[in-house]
Amino acid sequence: MSKSNTTSRRDFLKLSSITGGGLLLGFSWFGSDAETPQVIKKIPLSATIGFNSYLSISTDGIITILSPNPELGQNIMTSFPMIVAEELDADWTKVKVLQAPLDKNFDRQVTGGSGAVPHSWKRLRTAGATARYMLIQAAAKQWNVSPEECSASNGFVIHSTSGKKLGFGELSEAASRMPAPAEIKLKDRKDFKIIGTAVKNVANKSITTGKPLFGMDFYRKGMLFAMIQRPEAFGTKIKSVDFAAAKAMPGIVDVVVFKNNVAVVGKSTWEVSKARKLLKIEYENNGTLESTEDHNKALATLLDTGTPVVRRKNGDVEAVFKSAAKIIKSEYQSPFLSHAPLEPMNFFADVRADGVELVGPTQTPGGARNEVSKLLNVPEDKITLELTRLGGGFGRRLKNDYVTEAAELSSIIKAPVKVIWTREDDMGGGTYRPSVRYRFEAALDSNGNLVGYKCRGVGINAGNPTREDNFPSGAVENLLIDSIEYKSPITTGPWRAPTTNFLAFAEQAFLDEVAMAAGKDPIQFRLELLQKARNAPTGPIKYNIDRMETVIKTVAEKAGWGNKSGVFQGFSVYFSHSSYVAQICEVAMVAGKPVVKKIYAVSDCGQVVNLSGARQQVMGGIVDGYGHAMYGKISFKNGATEQKNFNTYRLIRMKEIPEVETFFIDNGIDPTGLGEPALPPTGGAVANAIFKATGKRLKNQPFIEEDVFKSI
């Protein structure tokens, strides 16, 4: 059994009664980054329904678990409690999950980076195991037997020799008086009953019956509604505003100009949206009005003439390319993308003299509060933030521009207000996955060995668009990874699987090109490189060779690599965040055009917590990765996007999805995250399969614009 930390600073809280009766066993533990759970403050749960308490057990046996992280479809509200309930040996049907508000007593209250479960895995288990220990102690005391003779199961403590049993609810009050254990034993994974099984989303019923869960659904009596006109083109600012006509419209309370915004405030969404159309705003340039043609030129030119930042350098690249038997050179380019979560941006703000109240969907509530604090010069402890469910995020809600804007507007009009963005507002003036271009070069020796490798990434506000330590780094003696950034007025930001959402496609397609040039099977080629990284590594290796090798071999076996007729197979593998996913895509030719039929995915994300949720993340990640590789494109004309809504910005729909089959590697490693890792490999697997089927190498996204998909 694995052991958790000692409990010197840990305690259980005996808490006063709550409405509806019953005593609670509360346990507060998300104290800080310290691994040891600790009590922060002892307040009755009645005041805040467990505001500072992660886990409570009422005398009627209901176990309430607070989920601190923003829920946007990654299903954290189900998987976190599963982990606690496992160690607690709880009856899952008695577990209730509540979304926690922003509270400094929770650490890492963030959704992003596929990091929630890896971060909290041990803490959650320790919480559950500690509570179980104390319940057992309480029962043993009551029965006057040794705790060693007692065990917990499905919400009961059972005495093995007498067969006596007591429910957790009956024991909760007494348990709260027990001392915390000095050392707690966590379960052996072979004894898991909940973790690793398929558990349904705890919010299913609320979702399927239309309950108000999302920020858009938050209404407060007397609140005002606002829409904000922001510049339509990046690189412009307001010169003059005539809002007389808008302000005269029915239902309009005020029109406010602040920064580069014109806010129309009124009594209903439709009234403000109608009035906003009557604004007469003149803009003037305060930057370059860029178009996609300018970007294309700039990216191509910078690859040749820019001053790169070296990200990783091994060996003597120049020399090896001079003496190479064969050189393969290729360039890949991505467009901008909109995050397009289906719930448009929105936030409620009520800025009063005594404090600020914020309600809505954000992936980084702590960041939102901090920004509002700075903007309004209000201390953070005077700002509350209630998290709603997020109607998708994909990275868009990591940026809190829509939160600060709502707070600023409320502070100006001195009224509670909900700011609502339309789809056009977000697609035209939000933030984007940056457009990037990569140039790869590979040097082969006369035996077809990869002896030199170069990757240069140039991106528009993309920071470092490479992952310099990713495979094949470490497996090639002479290697150079560098990057160049192009600065633009267009705002960019992390988009699900930042950087790797496109880089993985480019790398995996290029490695396919190199394998073909070397006359090697693409899978065998990668396995040889991994073997080299193992036996004769060059520089640091930041990925786990065994884990990568296992997903590769497993997907080859599951998909019957090379043994199928009638379909063309393409392979891809990627390590991102901390997990490994290998995919094989099968393409068939139908009426002369390639059709993506099926994608096999083998994931190593360590221990799977919720099998149903894990499958969803993989299937959804593949649909997302495939859909955007195939159709996704934001282009610019004079600083403005050419796509404003779903009539021109194409998202994948039901008839376009391939079949997906998912497998997981069961290796006993602690969870390493799954919200993003299944997405990056998909584009590469698809492009490599299409190459096999058509002989045409897809290098730019979206694929749909390529000739192979055009009607003859």
Next chain:
Amino acid sequence: MPVYTLKINGKQFKADVAADTPLLWVLRDHLGLVGTKFGCGIAQCGACTVHLDGNAVKSCVLPVSAIKAGAITTIEGLSENGDHPLQLAWDEVDVPQCGYCQAGQIMTAAALLKRKPHPADEEIANTMHGNICRCGAYHRIREAVKLASTKI
């Protein structure tokens, strides 16, 4: 502004709104029925789907004045206890990820199954093609519609 009397989920509601107000915003801002979602405003994503006399319609582009005596059903009124075969199937198959599109998906599927209780796979896909799920839960949506069709 005119006062419109609307028949929604078997009850009568009055709304004092402009004639061009889309049903979506009447439901959400005026009647407190927020299960019907705003996603695009131009009838492209299907998040706002409701039934008008049993047919699936996009409420974001349906002016309140056009409804007249038509009977509206929203997700809140699809079943008494959230136990329409589709709602049960959605849980059974564990469809939702973020969940924002799901009311619209279910309403689109419900109109289909009412018209044709046992649709062919292709008909399901054709009908559901109008609803976007940004999380990409399409496989399970399709599976849940099929499951529900076996229970009708």
